[in-house]
Amino acid sequence: MKAVENKKKNKKKKMAIAVMSGDLDKLFGAFIIATSAAASNMDVTMFFTFWGLRAIKKNGRTGKSLMGKMMGVLEGGDINKANPSKYSMGGLGRWMFKRMMKAKKVATLPELRQMALDLGVKLYGCQMSMDVMEIPKESLIDETLECVGGAFFVDKALEADVQFFI
Amino acid sequence: MKAVENKKKNKKKKMAIAVMSGDLDKLFGAFIIATSAAASNMDVTMFFTFWGLRAIKKNGRTGKSLMGKMMGVLEGGDINKANPSKYSMGGLGRWMFKRMMKAKKVATLPELRQMALDLGVKLYGCQMSMDVMEIPKESLIDETLECVGGAFFVDKALEADVQFFI
Amino acid sequence: MKAVENKKKNKKKKMAIAVMSGDLDKLFGAFIIATSAAASNMDVTMFFTFWGLRAIKKNGRTGKSLMGKMMGVLEGGDINKANPSKYSMGGLGRWMFKRMMKAKKVATLPELRQMALDLGVKLYGCQMSMDVMEIPKESLIDETLECVGGAFFVDKALEADVQFFI
Numbered sequence: 001m002k003a004v005e006n007k008k009k010n011k012k013k014k015m016a017i018a019v020m021s022g023d024l025d026k027l028f029g030a031f032i033i034a035t036s037a038a039a040s041n042m043d044v045t046m047f048f049t050f051w052g053l054r055a056i057k058k059n060g061r062t063g064k065s066l067m068g069k070m071m072g073v074l075e076g077g078d079i080n081k082a083n084p085s086k087y088s089m090g091g092l093g094r095w096m097f098k099r100m101m102k103a104k105k106v107a108t109l110p111e112l113r114q115m116a117l118d119l120g121v122k123l124y125g126c127q128m129s130m131d132v133m134e135i136p137k138e139s140l141i142d143e144t145l146e147c148v149g150g151a152f153f154v155d156k157a158l159e160a161d162v163q164f165f166i
Numbered sequence: 167m168k169a170v171e172n173k174k175k176n177k178k179k180k181m182a183i184a185v186m187s188g189d190l191d192k193l194f195g196a197f198i199i200a201t202s203a204a205a206s207n208m209d210v211t212m213f214f215t216f217w218g219l220r221a222i223k224k225n226g227r228t229g230k231s232l233m234g235k236m237m238g239v240l241e242g243g244d245i246n247k248a249n250p251s252k253y254s255m256g257g258l259g260r261w262m263f264k265r266m267m268k269a270k271k272v273a274t275l276p277e278l279r280q281m282a283l284d285l286g287v288k289l290y291g292c293q294m295s296m297d298v299m300e301i302p303k304e305s306l307i308d309e310t311l312e313c314v315g316g317a318f319f320v321d322k323a324l325e326a327d328v329q330f331f332i
Numbered sequence: 333m334k335a336v337e338n339k340k341k342n343k344k345k346k347m348a349i350a351v352m353s354g355d356l357d358k359l360f361g362a363f364i365i366a367t368s369a370a371a372s373n374m375d376v377t378m379f380f381t382f383w384g385l386r387a388i389k390k391n392g393r394t395g396k397s398l399m400g401k402m403m404g405v406l407e408g409g410d411i412n413k414a415n416p417s418k419y420s421m422g423g424l425g426r427w428m429f430k431r432m433m434k435a436k437k438v439a440t441l442p443e444l445r446q447m448a449l450d451l452g453v454k455l456y457g458c459q460m461s462m463d464v465m466e467i468p469k470e471s472l473i474d475e476t477l478e479c480v481g482g483a484f485f486v487d488k489a490l491e492a493d494v495q496f497f498i
Contacts, residue, residue, distance in 0.1 A: 032316040150364040198482040
């Protein structure tokens with residue numbers, strides 16, 4: 001029985017996405033791809049690193065050292081604070097983009113992330129960039145499965161049918 | 167007979183590229199990869215989303231709402247208006263890059279796109295980002311096959327041997 | 333005997349990475365992925381193009397024509413001169429990032445590159461972007477295997493199990 005179950009499980013197609021960008025548009029693309037894949041019954045792993053950590057951060061300041069605190073101020077805030085990769089213009093671009101998306105009834109980033117979680121997409125944080133940027137595990141959303149290293153992502157990428165670096 | 171034909175067709179290697187960037191250098195990379203793959207007899211699908219839509223836009227203003235029009239002004243123009251991801255410097259970087267490329271007799275972006283089309287590369291627009299940015303289908307080049315959603319790209323990525331997010 | 337050897341060799345999993353970015357964080361990600369994969373006994377190919385060439389450049393000015401020299405000034409320097417993709421702030425961001433990485437005892441970019449070489453990762457330069465940016469082969473580090481075209485990378489990507497565009 002178990003063997004059959006395993007075989008069935010193994011047949012599920014897999015996707016692995018490394019998300020290094022924390023830009024509104026890039027995160028949007030990443031979650032659209034992840035939710036589309038999960039909705040097609042794929043097993044999806046997302047690995048958030050560096051600026052991408054914003055996607056799984058709670059709202060709040062981070063950092064212990066002076067520089068960690070500076071980084072916490074500059075990169076503070078959660079997924080709602082993501083700026084577009086172009087025309088960030090001190091938050092104006094973000095406001096504009098969100099309005100345009102709302103006008104077209106497009107899902108917001110927090111909605112997309114929730115959809116991803118509901119569809120079983122697995123979210124991981126990159127331990128090394130969390131160390132460097134002084135972001136403790138507690139400041140990530142509770143749904144984050146684990147904080148792992150690059151080798152973990154490479155393993156996931158190797159067993160996946162589709163891989164992206166965003 | 168048909169079965170044999172199908173089998174032969176299925177053996178063709180496939181590539182799927184999502185192009186979210188509209189930068190001169192990134193588009194250059196995307197089309198170089200696409201044309202190289204198509205020239206090696208691969209079946210290549212390119213999916214243009216957000217800023218990447220520039221690569222398949224006609225020259226001309228777009229947008230209906232105030233913000234759509236603003237976006238049309240900021241992101242107006244076709245593939246020739248793509249700026250390098252660094253040193254855009256109000257168009258100076260673009261001018262400089264184009265001159266340097268011409269001096270080395272490197273193909274221009276419009277030439278590379280035409281080459282891609284001639285080699286059978288399939289170009290698709292992302293319907294959702296067209297909605298958000300208020301870019302109607304008519305403002306895309308006639309060679310654009312269809313405007314589709316993220317799920318379409320995920321399907322193509324899954325059946326492809328090589329996938330990129332650029 | 334040879335057939336067995338070949339078979340064994342063929343079983344080695346492969347990864348192909350195109351590196352177009354020359355940003356500190358992106359290069360960091362690229363080398364972390366490459367070294368993790370190589371440490372797991374994968375056969376890894378890295379193809380450096382455009383800004384990514386910084387990763388395999390020696391320190392020193394390049395360029396022959398006026399514009400080539402300008403580019404050599406703007407993009408001069410080796411892997412140590414890579415700026416983060418955000419907060420470059422005239423070198424301040426680079427200084428800050430390096431300090432934060434050092435504080436956490438994270439390997440530096442030159443160390444990661446050396447580790448990659450020691451693990452057998454193969455580094456290639458993109459001939460076309462070297463031509464455009466007037467970067468001669470002599471200005472690349474001696475460990476660079478060859479300067480090749482896009483078709484070479486596409487071949488490597490096609491035979492690879494995992495591919496990334498960074």
